Amino acid sequence: MAMVLNEEQNMLKDAAKGFMTDNAPISQLRRLRDEENKDGFDRDTWKSMAEMGMTGVLVPEEFGGVAMGHVAAGVIAEEMGRTLTASPFLSTAIMGATALSRFGTGSQKSEWLAKIASGDAITAVAVDEARKHAPSTVTTTAERSGNGFKLNGAKSFVADGHIADMMIVSARTSGEESDADGITLFLVPREADGVSVEVDTMIDSRLASDIKFDNVELDADAVLGEIDGGFAALEQVLDAGRAGLSAEMSGSAQACLDQTVDYLKERKQFGEIIGTFQGLQHRAAHLYTEIELGKSIVLKALQTLDAAPEHATMMISAAKSKLGHVAQLSAQEAIQMHGGIGMTDEYDIGFFIKRVRVAEALYGDANFHTDKFARLRKY
Amino acid sequence: MLDLNVNVMLISLGRNMSDLEKFRSETREWLEANCPAEMRLPMKDESDAVWGGRNPTFKNPQQKVWLDAMASKGWTVPEWPKAYGGGGLSKDEAKILKAEMKAIKARSPLMSFGIWMLGPALLKYGNEEQKLKYLPQIARGEIRWAQGYSEPNAGSDLASLMTKCEDMGDHYSVTGQKVWTSYADQADWIFVLVRTDFEAKKHEGISFVLVDMDQPGVTTKPIKLISGKSPFCETFLDNARCEKSDLVGEINKGWTIAKYLLTHEREMIGGSGAGSGALRPMGDIAVQQLGLDDRGQLDDPVLRVDVARSEIDGLAFLSTMERVIDEAKAGSGVGANSSMLKYYGTELNKRRLELMMDSAGHDALAWDGEGDVARLWLRTKANSIEGGTSEVQLNIISKRILGLPTA
Numbered sequence: 001m002a003m004v005l006n007e008e009q010n011m012l013k014d015a016a017k018g019f020m021t022d023n024a025p026i027s028q029l030r031r032l033r034d035e036e037n038k039d040g041f042d043r044d045t046w047k048s049m050a051e052m053g054m055t056g057v058l059v060p061e062e063f064g065g066v067a068m069g070h071v072a073a074g075v076i077a078e079e080m081g082r083t084l085t086a087s088p089f090l091s092t093a094i095m096g097a098t099a100l101s102r103f104g105t106g107s108q109k110s111e112w113l114a115k116i117a118s119g120d121a122i123t124a125v126a127v128d129e130a131r132k133h134a135p136s137t138v139t140t141t142a143e144r145s146g147n148g149f150k151l152n153g154a155k156s157f158v159a160d161g162h163i164a165d166m167m168i169v170s171a172r173t174s175g176e177e178s179d180a181d182g183i184t185l186f187l188v189p190r191e192a193d194g195v196s197v198e199v200d201t202m203i204d205s206r207l208a209s210d211i212k213f214d215n216v217e218l219d220a221d222a223v224l225g226e227i228d229g230g231f232a233a234l235e236q237v238l239d240a241g242r243a244g245l246s247a248e249m250s251g252s253a254q255a256c257l258d259q260t261v262d263y264l265k266e267r268k269q270f271g272e273i274i275g276t277f278q279g280l281q282h283r284a285a286h287l288y289t290e291i292e293l294g295k296s297i298v299l300k301a302l303q304t305l306d307a308a309p310e311h312a313t314m315m316i317s318a319a320k321s322k323l324g325h326v327a328q329l330s331a332q333e334a335i336q337m338h339g340g341i342g343m344t345d346e347y348d349i350g351f352f353i354k355r356v357r358v359a360e361a362l363y364g365d366a367n368f369h370t371d372k373f374a375r376l377r378k379y
Numbered sequence: 380m381l382d383l384n385v386n387v388m389l390i391s392l393g394r395n396m397s398d399l400e401k402f403r404s405e406t407r408e409w410l411e412a413n414c415p416a417e418m419r420l421p422m423k424d425e426s427d428a429v430w431g432g433r434n435p436t437f438k439n440p441q442q443k444v445w446l447d448a449m450a451s452k453g454w455t456v457p458e459w460p461k462a463y464g465g466g467g468l469s470k471d472e473a474k475i476l477k478a479e480m481k482a483i484k485a486r487s488p489l490m491s492f493g494i495w496m497l498g499p500a501l502l503k504y505g506n507e508e509q510k511l512k513y514l515p516q517i518a519r520g521e522i523r524w525a526q527g528y529s530e531p532n533a534g535s536d537l538a539s540l541m542t543k544c545e546d547m548g549d550h551y552s553v554t555g556q557k558v559w560t561s562y563a564d565q566a567d568w569i570f571v572l573v574r575t576d577f578e579a580k581k582h583e584g585i586s587f588v589l590v591d592m593d594q595p596g597v598t599t600k601p602i603k604l605i606s607g608k609s610p611f612c613e614t615f616l617d618n619a620r621c622e623k624s625d626l627v628g629e630i631n632k633g634w635t636i637a638k639y640l641l642t643h644e645r646e647m648i649g650g651s652g653a654g655s656g657a658l659r660p661m662g663d664i665a666v667q668q669l670g671l672d673d674r675g676q677l678d679d680p681v682l683r684v685d686v687a688r689s690e691i692d693g694l695a696f697l698s699t700m701e702r703v704i705d706e707a708k709a710g711s712g713v714g715a716n717s718s719m720l721k722y723y724g725t726e727l728n729k730r731r732l733e734l735m736m737d738s739a740g741h742d743a744l745a746w747d748g749e750g751d752v753a754r755l756w757l758r759t760k761a762n763s764i765e766g767g768t769s770e771v772q773l774n775i776i777s778k779r780i781l782g783l784p785t786a
Contacts, residue, residue: 002705002708002709003698003701003702003704003705003706004702004705004706004709004711261781261782261783264783265782265783265784272786273784275783275784276783276784276785276786277786278774281773281774281777281778281781281783282770282773282774282777284777284781284783285722285772285773285774285776285777285780285781286773288719288776288780288781289719289722289723289776292699292716292719293692293695293696293698293699293723294695295702296695296698296699296701296702297691297694297695297698299698299702300694300698300701315694318690318691318694318695321687321688321691322691322692322695370684370687370688370691371684371687373687373690373691374662374676374677374683374684374686374687375675375676377660377662377687377690378662378666378675379662379665379666379671379676379677379683379686379687
């Protein structure tokens with residue numbers, strides 16, 4: 001497969017770039033932060049994204065989606081990374097749609113997929129319980145109760161959990177605390193009795209939640225995929241999210257470089273444009289190279305995810321690891337090369353270092369994925 | 380009856396087979412018949428490579444058989460036109476040939492600066508007479524070429540070179556000193572950057588000429604490197620004779636050719652070693668040398684992380700090589716990206732050899748240790764210097780891609 005976007009994907013890229021730049025630039029995130037917006041994103045923007053088909057990018061056509069695949073989803077995520085657009089795109093349009101279209105029953109699909117495509121439902125993935133991402137360590141339990149299950153436990157760092165209509169929750173139905181076997185996925189409405197949500201504002205001005213489940217009663221049809229065999233499904237859902245995050249980070253990294261290069265061309269010190277100084281030129285050129293490598297491995301991972309999802313895991317971990325490093329390098333270098341002004345809240349560049357730190361940590365940081373890559377490589 | 384059926388089947392298969400598939404099966408068959416078994420084994424060391432030339436060395440007679448067979452098809456230079464000794468293959472056909480050779484682990488029949496560097500420059504800038512004279516010799520491995528670029532006082536600042544080329548009426552006379560000329564002591568001819576105008580701006584007084592090294596005015600002296608080996612020489616030109624017909628392109632326009640050729644050289648250096656994707660993965664080497672602990676992880680936890688990062692960067696680099704090629708095909712590429720590939724590919728290769736030293740431990744520290752790791756490690760230190768240093772590549776990226784101003 002050629003390592004370039006096809007015509008359809010290029011058109012989508014132009015449309016997404018235009019839309020984000022005009023409708024959801026960084027000033028929108030700044031406004032949401034300053035007004036302490038309770039949603040943490042702009043609902044009108046989300047509605048427009050749905051009208052443009054973006055929320056249905058991974059939803060099959062029979063449910064009203066456009067089913068353009070993960071490369072296309074990555075193209076949108078990358079553009080959102082450039083403008084730092086806050087939205088439930090990752091948790092809903094990428095992970096929610098992947099979970100339901102791959103593992104949902106007929107009735108689960110018809111209940112949720114059309115609503116995801118139309119922008120009328122938001123989903124979240126509740127997976128982590130501790131300080132660091134560890135998807136196979138699950139202490140939240142789902143005990144059989146009558147025809148269904150009773151859910152007890154707690155999840156943390158749940159992106160978009162506070163506004164989700166439905167959450168995909170991993171819970172233990174058998175096995176020991178860190179066994180991959182014995183995990184089951186459940187579809188849990190946020191409004192269900194026994195679910196309590198505590199919202200945290202993260203450093204990137206987005207909202208994530210700690211969620212407690214206290215004897216939450218679930219029907220048997222709340223199970224997504226196989227009982228006790230949910231870990232493999234969870235990994236596929238997470239992988240789709242990780243690939244999307246990698247694409248988002250590559251957009252953010254590029255935006256930092258672009259703004260920095262513009263600044264280097266106008267700022268004067270010692271009577272010279274500072275972009276003439278080799279000390280800065282080499283930092284910028286090295287950063288360019290790292291970002292180009294990042295873009296390539298993201299595209300490779302997304303293409304693999306579309307062509308052979310069962311073989312994509314290693315490439316996705318490589319991409320998430322690489323982009324975790326590259327995007328953070330880009331944001332750090334952007335501040336350094338901007339000098340003092342880069343440290344001010346008034347200037348936009350600081351928003352990038354904060355978002356990139358969160359995106360890097362979400363669903364496994366660079367260390368997690370470097371280690372996972374090594375394990376998959378059998379060393 | 381059975382035979383007839385088979386024939387009918389083959390005929391119908393042949394009809395359905397696209398031209399490329401047909402080319403693939405013919406190529407496979409030809410390689411199977413013509414590539415000697417010994418040429419399907421990995422080279423033991425550098426001395427196992429075939430460089431051709433007026434006085435070629437063949438350590439093994441099969442090397443000559445293989446070279447002659449490939450040259451007879453024009454497949455030492457698959458994409459060059461047949462008129463110049465090439466195979467006349469399309470890009471897709473050449474890709475198939477490469478893949479089929481890789482599948483049987485066939486060695487490259489000929490190593491040659493003529494193929495990698497001078498040939499592309501002659502194809503683009505040479506006149507018809509020069510192409511007909513020199514390209515077929517290169518394709519058949521009959522003449523070994525050296526590159527006369529750097530001088531003692533013109534390294535990264537190559538355009539300040541001072542080797543003098545005087546017009547003597549019926550010929551040119553070349554005087555000066557070149558350095559870092561690879562294998563000049565074994566080469567037959569040298570392509571040389573010379574100054575033909577000392578008054579003009581430095582880039583505008585340079586010409587590109589071809590000089591026969593078999594004459595008293597040309598002498599070479601090997602330079603011993605930190606690796607203990609001498610792949611490079613100093614080359615002294617003292618009133619060396621150069622025919623007028625051996626000026627390539629126009630007089631004083633040699634810098635354009637020099638830059639074009641450097642681009643090829645950069646792609647070659649960047650795409651070799653760790654950038655080639657053909658090497659054994661570093662993780663496999665480390666596991667073999669150090670083993671796994673009881674958790675099934677490399678028995679050196681810090682090295683394990685370094686190895687994983689280098690493999691990830693290697694994947695990202697290979698994906699980038701692919702993307703740059705595909706973008707060029709689609710007409711959307713950035714030309715100066717060859718500098719990016721050269722920069723990253725060579726730095727990656729240096730990292731690989733550092734990891735190989737780490738992984739081999741004390742065994743690698745023996746001067747004549749197995750696999751020559753230490754010498755290879757030392758050799759890679761030149762990767763980010765030759766063909767334009769990493770710093771020069773970063774200058775090019777910042778100027779041509781990022782558009783940063785020069786002072």
